[in-house]
Amino acid sequence: MKKLKNYIVVFALLFGMFATAEAQITEKPGFGKFAITNATIHTVTNGTIEGGVILINGNDIEFVGQNARITSDYTTIDATGKHVYPGFIDGWTGLGLTEISAVPVTVDNAEIGQFNPHMYAFTAFNPHSAAVPVTRVSGVTTVLSRPSSGNISGKAAVMDLWGYSPDSMAVRKSGALIMNLPSKGGGWWDNRSDAQIERAYKEDIKEINDFLDKARFYDEMMNAYEANPSGKTKPDHDPRMAAMREVLSGEVPVVISVNDEDAILDAIEWTKEHEDMRFIFSGVREGWRVAEEIAEAGIPVLTTTLYTPSRDYDNYQRPYQNPGIMMEAGVKVAIVSNDTENSRNTPFEAGYAAAYGMGTDEAIKAITINPAEMFGVDDKLGSLEEGKQANLFFSDGDPLEPMTKIEQVFIKGYKIPMVSRHVQLFDEFLDRDAVE
Template identity: 65%
Template sequence: MTKDTEIIMTYLKSILSACLLVLLLGMSAEAQITEKAEFGKFAITNATIHTVTNGVVENGTVLINGEKITEVGTNINIPSGYKQIDGSGKHVYPGFIDAGTQLGLQEIGAVAVTNDQAELGDFNPHVRAFTAINPSSVNIPVTRVNGVTNVISMPVSGRLAGKGTLIDLYGYSPDSMAVKPNAAIHLNWPTSKKGGWWDDRSDKEVEKEYKEDLKKLDDFISRAQFYEKMMTDFQNNPDNKEQPDKDKKMQAMREVVQGEVPVIISVDAKSDILDVIEWTKNYPEMQFILAGVRDGWRVADEIAEAGLPCLVSTLYTPERDYDNYQRPYQNPGKLHAAGVKVAIATGGVENVRNAPYHAGFAANYGLGQQEALKAITINAAEIFGVEDKLGSIEAGKQANLFIADGDPFEPMNHITDVFIRGNKIPMVSRHIQLYEQYLDRGAKTN
């Protein structure tokens, strides 16, 4: 093949990729929501209200005025102008929070131009998921009609992948969706284990690379600490005439080394978790959160003693062939029993809608119903410092909640209404539209 032919083929491939993208986006647009959300004053009456922080209110009322919950309780006088929703026989829950996803950053895994969750390079603290969120993602309506109203969406590539954002799953722009634009920075911990049977490195090579990776990480944080001190000294000294040169990566690390933005550390293996615990002791001024921790049940006491919260899932296969199949389901309960604060994090995109079932498995395998409910609501809110806004049904908090006819951890449960920031969301998604389209297909009527 000549060079000219290669150029032509490359050009044609680009055109075909662009055409495919337009077609896919067109298909997504066709399956998107056509209804508008309602906004105003609502009164949910005669319902069982699961406040999470203040018990269960039977035959209760929730008043929503604009973006806020204004009253919760029984025998509440409903002012004029409120649209009433009869919750008889139904349950009201706080909106669920998935504490670790790529929702809004990735659309179609096989189409590179629809993926914005990864960047080149190992250290990208300046990368912000907030700026890349796609409010029109077809995965968002699919997720929120299942009761998930908020997610942490974060970059995933490299060693220090970038900063994740906490968003509402309703809005027309990242600004209108953001609850906390810079919620945490994501660190992928280097593993001291081989990658699998295909990894032909010797044990010495594995250990050498692991130590080299840790040294690079420590050096990067050391530079960030020096940069932070230099900039703080400059800002606090009005006699300084010359400002130090700015570095965008180091600038982005300032709020991290100051402890204002926590570090989510993705780590799974027992030995790596223990290494992380020791490593975090070197940086007492910084905040740390563990994510994944599939071997967490093996070292739950050590994690609890270190005071590190954990973001966990349950729908995965055991880490070792000889592990009992129940271990993934039991992991959250064993961590909680040791004194660890746990929150649910699916780590997914299109399957973030399954977050309630992650919590459901945890509830039935040791965590318990009430603690599982906390793990997907108030615990996540507290871990990320937004418990004054989200995570429970209380007067003054943001009106993120949903109404269900049963247990939201059960797949047969039916969610009838979802509110996000006081907006009554259309209960429509691509899944629902396809379900209705193909329901009774081919059936003939007289």
């Protein structure tokens, strides 16, 4: 009987969740040909255009500039006084993989085992997550949805936030390989000696290196077979090793989570042993301490601004200053939410960095073209250019400011209904009737 009650509770939560998700869309998105006119267009890569025009034809941007010829088959949107930006990209989130943390059946971001390069977050992404509409109406149109757990967690996916299935939303199914290196750091709870900590660290690093050596050997065998298959026996298929081939070629980057100064320096030294791979660091909370070293290594970073300083004697401004300090040192920086429900706050994370030394233009790049370049999707996303995918929005002001209103979002050329659970609750309670 107790088990039955538990199942009923879980079913009720799931039913409520999906009912909420379905209730968020009250109209179908528009699609076809649109002309956004009289706008201030922030292209990101080619300056700002005053009184400009953007033509959208199907999925793509057809024209960006001034004095466009607009035929009668375009739906014209007058954006006088409005600002148009490329859709923002949150490059580090669990969106689509976690719905209700306390309900295990709604959490699908981890796998059993330490090495899972063949596991794809794309296959677990929930297009109908209640957090998706909440995020996209804030101007965040694309995310890197990442798995967690183990030394190699799996492949993160670059996902647009409009569609009815993971296939229809995927920009790149293999956006990045997620890796967690061991740390030498202990704590007050760790009663091991320094020698024991060092020995454990070296053993864990060796396990990762051995896995990568096996992957390289497999890749060499497959390359030799593919170059001349005649008369040769094809190597047995190994899904884990096969999934590493695009990583070893540098096609798919490896994201390593590191935060404190020593861990960052250790990770930099480790990456030097694997020059055939392309790396990105995430977290990097003490990046400001070793910004020159990160820049010299040529490793881009994914970082946030809303966290408590790592050390109690650090200035409270350091988290806000961190992205700007690394940028000034020559590091390519992308600002991310590192959250699921609050992926929508990515623009405000960038706003803090803008106010504390990074500047607005660079902060905008940190949530548009920079993550697009890191994950190899800058041919489609990250700026407003002819031929790119029509992911964009227009607002009544600076989108890094909380008081700015995002008025309309387009994703893959679809004019998205500006509806979410948050909007519905706001409308419901704004002018509520008095209740006796």
